Amino acid sequence: MILPRAFYLREDVVQIAIDLLGKYLITEIDGERTVGKIVETEAYRAPEDKASHAYNYRRTPRNEHMYAEGGTAYVYICYGIHHLFNVVTNVRDIPHAVLIRAVEPVENVELMLLRRNRSVLQPKITAGPGAAGVAMGIRVGHSGLDLTSVDSPIWLEDRNLKLEENEIIASPRVGLSTAEEWTGIPWRFRVKNSIFTSKPK
């Protein structure tokens, strides 16, 4: 089942980041379908979260889609190279988002390898937000897509996979400038026994 709008509209973005583990990310781009199981996420909760692009309701053309209704895609380029895929949550004008940091290849692994220019399947194919984005074919042009629409080339599904609480590991977020009080907050979540996650901090 496609994750419904109500899943994204909830207030607690941290809980949504946890709930997204074990869900499936499907893309159908250029007629090619790939599927990955989400195994690592990070929550960003502006306006109070200093690590968010939308801290203190900061609003620019780049992060405009963070203010869209929950269930919208927010993709942006990091370090000039990496296309990072986020899921916007909460109601319009509340800029909450969950960064998808890693997925496990499920369907069409050959295409993922091709996109990553690799020949053997290993964890780094889809571990890390930049790598996962490339493997799934996601680019900045996909920012603003409605993930709940049947016409969207990107959507998420619940396939009735249930994770126990002890299978989920929380840790601090990465890539943030140090000496920020938000740096140590454990809003990064991963599936315990998956080898397809990026390195802990």
Add this chain to the structure above:
DNA sequence: AAGAGGATGAACT
């Protein structure tokens, strides 16, 4: 108009 630097990854040593 110019410059700094970023929610990273890969290829080095």
Add this chain to the structure above:
DNA sequence: GTTCATCCTCTTG
């Protein structure tokens, strides 16, 4: 562990 690729966006003047 360290470096660097690569470029767009935002800030400052």
